[in-house]
Amino acid sequence: MATHETMMKILVTVKEVATVEDEFDIDGTAIADQYLGADLNEWDDYAIEEAVQLQEDGVADEVVTVTIGPEDCEQTIRQALAKGADRAIRVWDDSLEGVDLLDVGAKTDILRAVVEEEDPDLVLSGVQSGDDSFGATGVSLAADLGLQWGAVVNDLEHDFEDGTASVRRELEGGVEELTNIELPAVLTIQTGINEPRYASLRGIRQAQRKELDVQSLADLGVDEGVVEGDLTLTGMFEPETESDVTVFEGGADNTAGQLADLLREKGVAP
Amino acid sequence: MSDILAVADHRRGELRDVSYEIITAGRELADQTGGELHLVIISGTVDEFAEKANRDGVDVIHTVDHGEEFNHDVYTQAISQLYDECGPQFVLAPNSVNGLDYAPAVANELDLPIVTDTVGLESDGETLVANREMYGGKVETTVEVDSGPAVATIRSAEWPTAEGTGDASIEAFDADIDEDAVGSSVNGFEEVGGGDVDISEADVLVSVGRGIEEEENLDIIRDLADALDATLSSSRPIVDNGWLPKNRQVGQSGKVVTPDVYIAIGISGAVQHVAGMKGSDTIVAINTDENAPIMDIADYAIYDDLFDVVPALTEEFQ
Ligand SMILES: Cc1cc2nc3c(=O)[nH]c(=O)nc-3n(C[C@H](O)[C@H](O)[C@H](O)COP(=O)(O)OP(=O)(O)OC[C@H]3O[C@@H](n4cnc5c(N)ncnc54)[C@H](O)[C@@H]3O)c2cc1C
DSSP states (O other), rough: OOSSSEEEEEEEEOEEEEOOOSOEEEETEEOGGEEEEEEEOOOOOOOOOHHHHHHTHHHHHHHHEEOOGGGHHHHHHHHHTTTTTEEEEEEGGGGGGGOOOOOOHHHHHHHHHHHHHHHHSOOOOOOOTTOOOOHHHHHHHHHTTTOOOEEEEEEEEEOOOGGEEEEEOOTTEEEEEEEEESSSEEEEEEETSSOOOOOHHHHHHHHHSSEEEEEEEEEEEEEEEEOOSSSSEEEEEEEOOOOOEEESSSSSHHHHHHHHHHHHTTTTTO | OOEEHHHOOTTTEEOOOHHHHHHHHHHHHHHHTTTOEEEESSSSSSSHHHHHBBBOOEEEEEOOOOOOOOHHHHHHHHHHHHHHHOOOEEEEEOOTTTTHHEEEEEEEHHTEEEEEEEEEEEEEOOEEEEOOOOOOGGGGEEEEEEESSSSEOOTSSOOOOOOOOOOOOOOOOOOOOOGOOOEEEEEEEOOOOOOSSGGGSSSEEEEOOOOOOOGGGHHHHHHHHHHTTEEEEEHHHHHTTTOGGGGGGGTTSOOOOSSSSEEEOOOOOOOOHHHHHHHHHSEEESOOOOOOOGTOOEEEOOOHHHHHHHHHHHHTTT
């Protein structure tokens, strides 16, 4: 139970990511529209779940989500609300239309304005987004605001003794770092930290009535100039492959037979 | 303003391989910008690390003797101060879990753009052009950073390690670390993923990924592993879902395996997965997607539905 004196307010950054079909074409510096889909970012799903569990454990009393994205992504935002977030903020602006927004600095400037307005005790973001995989926004945001942070967190204790978050950071090679981080802080959440729930029917119904506040850059007092960014996507291509893969052709029985021969040749299950 | 400042990575008393790779990446870039390559080593047994990192291509090694293990606040402060002192054009950091814990903060502190997880870097001395993947490796992109200094993180195992003894000058840098600004502390490390099986010992691995869809479906994979007398392993989502224990996970944050035969079933081949299995002798991929990145490293492939192929394959051995 909470030993943090007051109940915490949590802000979760939620992104709708682009997904790509198996077969696709590249059109200029983007995947052609007809091959693109949209989904809640996998890592953010875990961040949302962690926030909702903190609320269920009586540690947090409000979970707010923030998304930079056009109206189209409201369905994804409603997913977060259906899973238990209390309300959502969506930042959008005509000036963002058609912009790749790869620049971490630009995202930081926009999200900083929201964090300043909401003043949360804890910000949870995903480790990275599944589409452009920069993995930098959460830490950049913390540094910009003078908050503490921890990247790639795969365990968070829910007691927050002395205003400190006890976390595990997942390092490479099966090693975890046990770290204490002072609040307020930004944690970037790794998959596997919990088991994200499916939204219940009741949750989905309730989500329709929850507040989804749309803010423009002007509303947030953010200069439109941030949109310019320092990064430009100038090319997109299918990776060159050095692949010299041997493909087994035919129906499943046929291919399985060929693979079985190969495996026997390699000494597997002789 | 044409020098490169690269940051070494170490953990629990060992320099990590990416420290030698970043020397290669940094040297290549410095040759293009016409500058020097500076390497900074922060915390730990810095003098010993500096000696090891003194390989061909490094011009100056700066050591910051402060604390034992990684702390992002110490790194951020030390790198920012060194940046102000040396004025490099580009700062390179590893795209490791720790790299991602300080590089964005350094960029923010210095008000520089950042491009992460790069697999290629080029510069005319002013502008940084980076190659990086998107959509889980389905496409590669070129990203141009506006003219001027920038921070980039490099993907591990993309550049060869620097070899050969170097003749860098080794200089202690007296960073002024503000302890009050250090808001996090490390209490220890724990190895996870132990237990009864060690997949890194197996000769044959039958490895399953998200293509399996449901926990119940794992049975067909188990049956195959049994029929082949092989060991069962998996990609991360299977472990994240709690369907298999952590000690079965192959990859960057799991185990590195080098079996004779690795059969990847319904695994896309994300870079963090490939990091753990690319050293396998023979790699077989069963995947409906011909373009899945796993195909780049597979020796044999079946482009078909695993639910058809796997039972048929099991039958071959019964
Ligand atoms: C810091 C960090 C550390 C990570 N560490 C690891 C790690 O240690 N190990 C790891 O594995 N991942 C790791 N990941 C996650 C990694 O980025 C990928 O998300 C993950 O590897 C994807 O697993 P997958 O290939 O099983 O799933 P997906 O990428 O979803 O691929 C599923 C594949 O199954 C195929 N498929 C679907 N249905 C069928 C069918 N019926 N028949 C045949 N094929 C089918 C699809 O075409 C697809 O290629 C890490 C990520 C981060 C950010």
